[in-house]
Amino acid sequence: xxxxxxxxxxxxxxxxxxxxxxxxxxxxxxxxxxxxxxxxxxxxxxxxxxxxxxxxxxxxxxxxxxxxxxxxxxxxxxxxxxxxxxxxxxxxxxxxxxxxxxxxxxxxxxxxxxxxxxxxxxxxxxxxxxxxxxxxxxxxxxxxxxxxxxxxxxxxxxxxxxxxxxxxxxxxxxxxxxxxxxxxxxxxxxxxxxxxxxxxxxxxxxxxxxxxxxxxxxxxxxxxxxxxxxxxxxxxxxxxxxxxxxxxxxxxxxxxxxxxxxxxxxxxxxxxxxxxxxxxxxxxxxxxxxxxxxxxxxxxxxxxxxxxxxxxxxxxxxxxxxxxxxxxxxxxxxxxxxxxxxxxxxxxxxxxxxxxxxxxxxxxxxxxxxxxxxxxxxxxxxxxxxxxxxxxxxxxxxxxxxxx
Amino acid sequence: xxxxxxxxxxxxxxxxxxxxxxxxxxxxxxxxxxxxxxxxxxxxxxxxxxxxxxxxxxxxxxxxxxxxxxxxxxxxxxxxxxxxxxxxxxxxxxxxxxxxxxxxxxxxxxxxxxxxxxxxxxxxxxxxxxxxxxxxxxxxxxxxxxxxxxxxxxxxxxxxxxxxxxxxxxxxxxxxxxxxxxxxxxxxxxxxxxxxxxxxxxxxxxxxxxxxxxxxxxxxxxxxxxxxxxxx
Numbered sequence: 001x002x003x004x005x006x007x008x009x010x011x012x013x014x015x016x017x018x019x020x021x022x023x024x025x026x027x028x029x030x031x032x033x034x035x036x037x038x039x040x041x042x043x044x045x046x047x048x049x050x051x052x053x054x055x056x057x058x059x060x061x062x063x064x065x066x067x068x069x070x071x072x073x074x075x076x077x078x079x080x081x082x083x084x085x086x087x088x089x090x091x092x093x094x095x096x097x098x099x100x101x102x103x104x105x106x107x108x109x110x111x112x113x114x115x116x117x118x119x120x121x122x123x124x125x126x127x128x129x130x131x132x133x134x135x136x137x138x139x140x141x142x143x144x145x146x147x148x149x150x151x152x153x154x155x156x157x158x159x160x161x162x163x164x165x166x167x168x169x170x171x172x173x174x175x176x177x178x179x180x181x182x183x184x185x186x187x188x189x190x191x192x193x194x195x196x197x198x199x200x201x202x203x204x205x206x207x208x209x210x211x212x213x214x215x216x217x218x219x220x221x222x223x224x225x226x227x228x229x230x231x232x233x234x235x236x237x238x239x240x241x242x243x244x245x246x247x248x249x250x251x252x253x254x255x256x257x258x259x260x261x262x263x264x265x266x267x268x269x270x271x272x273x274x275x276x277x278x279x280x281x282x283x284x285x286x287x288x289x290x291x292x293x294x295x296x297x298x299x300x301x302x303x304x305x306x307x308x309x310x311x312x313x314x315x316x317x318x319x320x321x322x323x324x325x326x327x328x329x330x331x332x333x334x335x336x337x338x339x340x341x342x343x344x345x346x347x348x349x350x351x352x353x354x355x356x357x358x359x360x361x362x363x364x365x366x367x368x369x370x371x372x373x374x375x376x377x378x379x380x381x382x383x384x385x386x387x388x389x390x391x392x393x394x395x396x397x398x399x400x401x402x403x404x
Numbered sequence: 405x406x407x408x409x410x411x412x413x414x415x416x417x418x419x420x421x422x423x424x425x426x427x428x429x430x431x432x433x434x435x436x437x438x439x440x441x442x443x444x445x446x447x448x449x450x451x452x453x454x455x456x457x458x459x460x461x462x463x464x465x466x467x468x469x470x471x472x473x474x475x476x477x478x479x480x481x482x483x484x485x486x487x488x489x490x491x492x493x494x495x496x497x498x499x500x501x502x503x504x505x506x507x508x509x510x511x512x513x514x515x516x517x518x519x520x521x522x523x524x525x526x527x528x529x530x531x532x533x534x535x536x537x538x539x540x541x542x543x544x545x546x547x548x549x550x551x552x553x554x555x556x557x558x559x560x561x562x563x564x565x566x567x568x569x570x571x572x573x574x575x576x577x578x579x580x581x582x583x584x585x586x587x588x589x590x591x592x593x594x595x596x597x598x599x600x601x602x603x604x605x606x607x608x609x610x611x612x613x614x615x616x617x618x619x620x621x622x623x624x625x626x627x628x629x630x631x632x633x634x635x636x
Binding site for chain 1: 454457459460479480483484486487488492494498499500502503511512514515516520559563
């Protein structure tokens, strides 16, 4: 018997019980639609987390001083004063596969404009800071190498600081930090909150040398941010930096580092893992409804076989073999899976788009869950069709013909 | 095409009792014979019919259909044999209700693997032959009993089997339709088909040239072509 013939028979049989077929398909439609919509939400969350981590600076290595120790008493991490601007220059000059190196110092100060004041973090940076943090200047300009060598008293401020201290455009005006006036040369574009809930616009940026010598009176740096050109080389660059700094700090082999090198990839990995878990969880909950839909198919196929016992008897008397009957009923349940799957995909995609449009979630539609859930629904049609189809094909023609 | 049964028994196990529905049947039907199988209900004639029609297998005995032993064939081989060699006409027509007369007639050809175009041509030819050419697109429930039985006969003929098995073909029909149907069988007999008719109406049985009486699982009387042969 031809395959196309079997499909035609199956569709005729399904059309004979339209409402019943549609209700059975509904289980599959909801299942497939739910899988697609849920996974698209999960993928959306994942994408958001990834962009927000990337906005911290992608491929970043952060070198920070280790803890100090004097007379057996160990200080807090970062209290060590051995990390110098020279170290930063050495890294920049001696290590390959590096895009930018940005040493920083930072401290909290009360900043004042007229009768307004605000407590914020003042960071001393080099011009590379702009690139490494993917910042943009909204108006004015950023710190230049000229500012760095001349130790100019200039500042670039974040949106939060600007709105708290100034009612008009702050560029060109002065702000007092530690009772010394700094000329504001630029305002940063707003970056919003970081993924850990920190306001990234609450910042004042001044040249590194100005910060070290004129404001804080220190010779060391608080951290060195390094952007690696190739994410594959992160580990290699990290170990090179560690070797270089140990050498420069003359640390003998059995002693611990007096600095630490951290990277954001581990944070990224953790976050990606978490969001993958969320996606899987949402997807598997939805997949359960697909399974329930499959049981619905089996249920209705059992009813269908019982109802059509006589038809099966007639077909067998006229020469239908076990295989003929088996295929006829299998195709019927697979057709439910296929049509249900297709409608489910349409509904799922529509739901995903509606959620991102009206629900405020970012949703990302990818091919994988669509292909997978469609394949799953066809598979379910096949799997849950086997038992009823076998039952039909095994019917004794005499008993089936006698069935009322 | 000959039918040769020897020592056929069909034994059912009901609880711890064994019941022999057929108890040693020896029967030889020649090609082109028109036989009527008669007997009271419970006599075993339906069981005999099922075995003759390859719908069932005997418990013991040999059934040679056209020289081929079919008593021991598997389900699928029996299905193929039914498809090729036997056409069925049932008391309650047994047409599929959702498809047209035309498609009903073509159904055996589906399982014979005949291409669609040829199927529909053959089906149309046999519907014309039973006088229903103009009604081929009607569904069975739009036809009268006599018309339905004619569709069933067309279906039985469509794959050109040599044997036609008719199980009480006039049981659900009025006298006029019964007569028409039996005329068709008579013509088929004249054209050389081997016909086995199961009936309990003596009037209908007279259309056949040979009358067989089944009682208690045995053939108790066999009158062929006017010659009386007591086999008791």
